[in-house]
Amino acid sequence: MTDEFPARPTWADIDLDALEHNLRQAQQFCLPQQRVLAVVKADAYGHGALPVTRRLLAAGVEDFAVATLEEALALRRAGIEAALMVLGGCYPGQEAAFIQYRLLPVLLDPDATLRLAAEAQRQKTILPVHLKIDSGMGRVGFLPEQLREFLPTLQQLAGLEIVGLMSHLACADDLDSKLITDLQHEQLGAARQMLAAAEIYPAELHISNSAGLVAWQSADCTLIRPGIMLYGGLPGADFAERLDLRPVMHLRSCIAQLRQLPAGSGISYGHHFTTERETRVAVLPIGYADGYNRLFSNCGRAILHGQQVPVLGRVCMDWIMLDVTDLPQVAVGDCATLLGQADGLSILGDDWAAQLETIAYEVFCRIGSRVPRRYLAEQA
Numbered sequence: 078m079t080d081e082f083p084a085r086p087t088w089a090d091i092d093l094d095a096l097e098h099n100l101r102q103a104q105q106f107c108l109p110q111q112r113v114l115a116v117v118k119a120d121a122y123g124h125g126a127l128p129v130t131r132r133l134l135a136a137g138v139e140d141f142a143v144a145t146l147e148e149a150l151a152l153r154r155a156g157i158e159a160a161l162m163v164l165g166g167c168y169p170g171q172e173a174a175f176i177q178y179r180l181l182p183v184l185l186d187p188d189a190t191l192r193l194a195a196e197a198q199r200q201k202t203i204l205p206v207h208l209k210i211d212s213g214m215g216r217v218g219f220l221p222e223q224l225r226e227f228l229p230t231l232q233q234l235a236g237l238e239i240v241g242l243m244s245h246l247a248c249a250d251d252l253d254s255k256l257i258t259d260l261q262h263e264q265l266g267a268a269r270q271m272l273a274a275a276e277i278y279p280a281e282l283h284i285s286n287s288a289g290l291v292a293w294q295s296a297d298c299t300l301i302r303p304g305i306m307l308y309g310g311l312p313g314a315d316f317a318e319r320l321d322l323r324p325v326m327h328l329r330s331c332i333a334q335l336r337q338l339p340a341g342s343g344i345s346y347g348h349h350f351t352t353e354r355e356t357r358v359a360v361l362p363i364g365y366a367d368g369y370n371r372l373f374s375n376c377g378r379a380i381l382h383g384q385q386v387p388v389l390g391r392v393c394m395d396w397i398m399l400d401v402t403d404l405p406q407v408a409v410g411d412c413a414t415l416l417g418q419a420d421g422l423s424i425l426g427d428d429w430a431a432q433l434e435t436i437a438y439e440v441f442c443r444i445g446s447r448v449p450r451r452y453l454a455e456q457a
């Protein structure tokens with residue numbers, strides 16, 4: 078439903094029981110001293126940060142991470158009181174918000190560190206923070222040399238308490254990455270020693286994403302930061318046999334029109350498909366504006382009445398067409414599944430990713446805001 082009227086029949090079912098199942102999978106890979114810090118950035122990879130966080134909280138997760146201050150504020154203002162880490166750092170002018178909303182900043186560079194410390198001192202408080210080192214990602218965080226140079230300043234700094242030391246793995250999804258992944262773990266250990274020499278002892282140590290958890294465990298770490306596996310996506314193609322994940326998102330759309338077209342009819346923009354036989358075409362109210370990628374023109378598939386049926390012609394902004402000639406029972410209003418599971422069949426985020434030459438992460442994040450999420454849970 079929209080405010081007053083029924084919505085267009087296109088939506089994404091979000092199966093919160095599957096989310097919890099995937100969490101339990103992640104927890105099976107954790108060592109006794111480790112806990113899951115759930116990554117719910119980018120609206121929980123398109124699944125809806127608030128309902129996902131609430132369900133994970135109910136399942137016992139105590140620590141969460143988002144990418145931006147805005148994402149953190151949305152959760153706090155919705156009443157989420159749990160520990161909330163902001164992975165993307167603190168931009169100038171945001172310092173007071175971290176204190177006011179009790180957010181955990183990740184220190185990525187000296188400048189932000191000094192600004193946060195100054196604000197904490199001004200407010201006569203101590204702000205808990207995690208410090209990130211760049212151990213080989215080539216992206217954000219203190220480079221080892223930079224940390225060494227900054228250490229005397231860090232040691233003197235009032236206002237901040239470094240409660241965590243962290244890094245991020247660059248190649249963990251590649252099972253042949255032992256050399257670089259081991260090196261990254263070593264760099265994290267070296268940074269920890271550097272801090273210890275300055276009498277800084279962070280209680281938390283973390284580096285693993287989903288792939289790191291499954292393939293490159295480290296007994297020194299206390300926190301694990303899975304994202305994609307919680308949502309049922311594989312961290313990499315080689316992980317299928319190690320994991321029993323369930324898809325959380327199921328994208329559905331109901332037939333708006335059915336038409337019988339003679340052989341030789343062109344379908345959709347550019348007539349990139351022409352019927353070779355008399356063809357029954359089902360039109361669904363979903364398109365690339367909803368995240369149904371235009372690259373699925375003439376090669377997408379949908380699950381309908383226990384069969385897979387092909388997409389005909391170009392994907393439009395708001396519509397796609399399916400060939401349902403071989404399904405005489407099909408009627409207007411019947412529900413097709415474009416992503417996820419139905420009738421014992423599945424089209425997974427990883428299947429889309431393989432076809433689109435991308436990763437399941439992007440598939441989920443790109444399901445548009447125009448698609449309402451419906452939350453399903455047998456276990457409330």
Ligand SMILES: Cc1ncc(COP(=O)(O)O)c(C=O)c1O
Pocket residue numbers: 116164245285286287288302303304305306312
């Ligand atoms: C810093 C950080 N930690 C953890 C994650 C979660 O990674 P994954 O979704 O591969 O488990 C991400 C995601 O990109 C990240 O940026």
